[in-house]
Amino acid sequence: MAQIIDGKKASAKLLSQVAGDVIEFKAKHGITPGLAVVLVGDDPASQVYVRNKVQRAEQVGIRSIEHRLDANVSQAELNALVDELNANPDVHGILVQLPLPGHLDEDRIVDAIAPSKDVDGFHSLNVAALATGKPGLVPCTPQGSMTMLSETLGDLTGLHAVVIGRSNIVGKPMAALLLQANCTVTMVHSRTRDIASVCRQADILVAAVGVPKLVKADWVKPGATVIDVGINVEIIDGARKLFGDVDFASVSEVAGAITPVPGGVGPMTIANLLANTLQAAESQMPV
Ligand SMILES: NC(=O)C1=CN([C@@H]2O[C@H](COP(=O)(O)OP(=O)(O)OC[C@H]3O[C@@H](n4cnc5c(N)ncnc54)[C@H](OP(=O)(O)O)[C@@H]3O)[C@@H](O)[C@H]2O)C=CC1
Ligand SMILES: Nc1nc(=O)c2c([nH]1)NC[C@@H]1CN(c3ccc(C(=O)N[C@@H](CCC(=O)O)C(=O)O)cc3)C=[N+]21
Numbered sequence: 001m002a003q004i005i006d007g008k009k010a011s012a013k014l015l016s017q018v019a020g021d022v023i024e025f026k027a028k029h030g031i032t033p034g035l036a037v038v039l040v041g042d043d044p045a046s047q048v049y050v051r052n053k054v055q056r057a058e059q060v061g062i063r064s065i066e067h068r069l070d071a072n073v074s075q076a077e078l079n080a081l082v083d084e085l086n087a088n089p090d091v092h093g094i095l096v097q098l099p100l101p102g103h104l105d106e107d108r109i110v111d112a113i114a115p116s117k118d119v120d121g122f123h124s125l126n127v128a129a130l131a132t133g134k135p136g137l138v139p140c141t142p143q144g145s146m147t148m149l150s151e152t153l154g155d156l157t158g159l160h161a162v163v164i165g166r167s168n169i170v171g172k173p174m175a176a177l178l179l180q181a182n183c184t185v186t187m188v189h190s191r192t193r194d195i196a197s198v199c200r201q202a203d204i205l206v207a208a209v210g211v212p213k214l215v216k217a218d219w220v221k222p223g224a225t226v227i228d229v230g231i232n233v234e235i236i237d238g239a240r241k242l243f244g245d246v247d248f249a250s251v252s253e254v255a256g257a258i259t260p261v262p263g264g265v266g267p268m269t270i271a272n273l274l275a276n277t278l279q280a281a282e283s284q285m286p287v
């Protein structure tokens with residue numbers, strides 16, 4: 001039976017570090033770090049995440065400001081809000097919850113955010129910084145996954161990491177961080193041939209797909225470390241249940257260590273968002 005990597009515990013540790021650093025920041029600068037969360041439309045799943053983010057922010061002493069916009073908001077109206085938040089000195093971090101409704105251009109909105117306030121690390125300049133190993137804001141989910149990997153495995157040098165999924169928000173930045181940590185990195189996706197046999201070579205297997213229970217026991221090398229990023233919601237007998245991209249019941253009998261869903265990557269994502277907000281606030285202070 002695999003070791004269960006406890007994301008709640010890891011996130012509690014990071015949150016308490018951030019809370020301490022926020023106290024220092026306030027004492028030093030006399031202001032409170034602020035995070036603006038922009039939610040367009042009324043998708044219930046997004047509302048849950050946004051509520052979680054706002055609650056955790058308050059717990060660590062970060063002021064959070066929620067902006068809810070109608071699903072029909074125009075590109076110009078959303079851009080105007082982002083411009084206003086960019087100019088507001090009380091706002092140090094800006095997160096626009098994705099995905100946006102289809103009539104809005106996600107790339108243009110993300111690139112409208114001031115790079116120094118881009119706590120998701122999705123702005124083109126932060127993407128470039130990550131790709132070239134320069135300092136910048138790093139996406140929260142991959143960052144949180146790396147922390148759990150390091151705590152589980154120590155130095156990752158030379159390990160073969162396979163990342164399933166190539167999205168800009170998870171798969172690609174995850175691969176960049178693994179490469180930076182000296183892993184040999186393979187990316188697989190919906191067009192990969194014989195995906196099971198590629199995954200079976202992995203010492204580290206990261207699943208960021210959005211297909212419930214896609215990864216089966218025979219995709220996993222015995223003893224491998226499995227990071228399950230997937231958050232798939234199903235309603236079973238009227239109750240809301242979460243599933244990862246990994247078939248936890250069977251894979252946990254083969255893997256050496258595995259993150260559960262819920263209680264794995266999700267809580268670490270939020271803790272890293274708040275760590276990034278503090279980092280962003282620090283970077284905006286006069287020297
Ligand atoms: N825990 C957390 O904090 C977070 C969780 N998530 C969750 O992670 C998952 C992935 O999110 P995201 O990256 O945004 O998703 P996207 O839909 O943007 O990307 C999914 C990727 O998976 C690939 N894929 C789809 N089906 C298959 C398949 N059958 N076999 C192999 N590859 C496949 C796609 O391939 P192709 O490119 O070829 O289409 C694509 O690259 C979701 O469940 C999401 O909810 C996301 C963000 C944060
Ligand atoms: N701009 C932007 N940035 C994001 O970081 C972003 C986003 N858009 N859009 C959606 C995805 C998804 N995401 C999650 C964050 C926390 C949990 C989380 O806390 N999950 C809990 C369970 C929460 C529940 O009950 O649903 C857990 O896994 O234990 C899940 C998913 C961030 N995302």
Ligand SMILES: [Mg+2]
Pocket residue numbers: 099167169
């Ligand atoms: Mg996506």
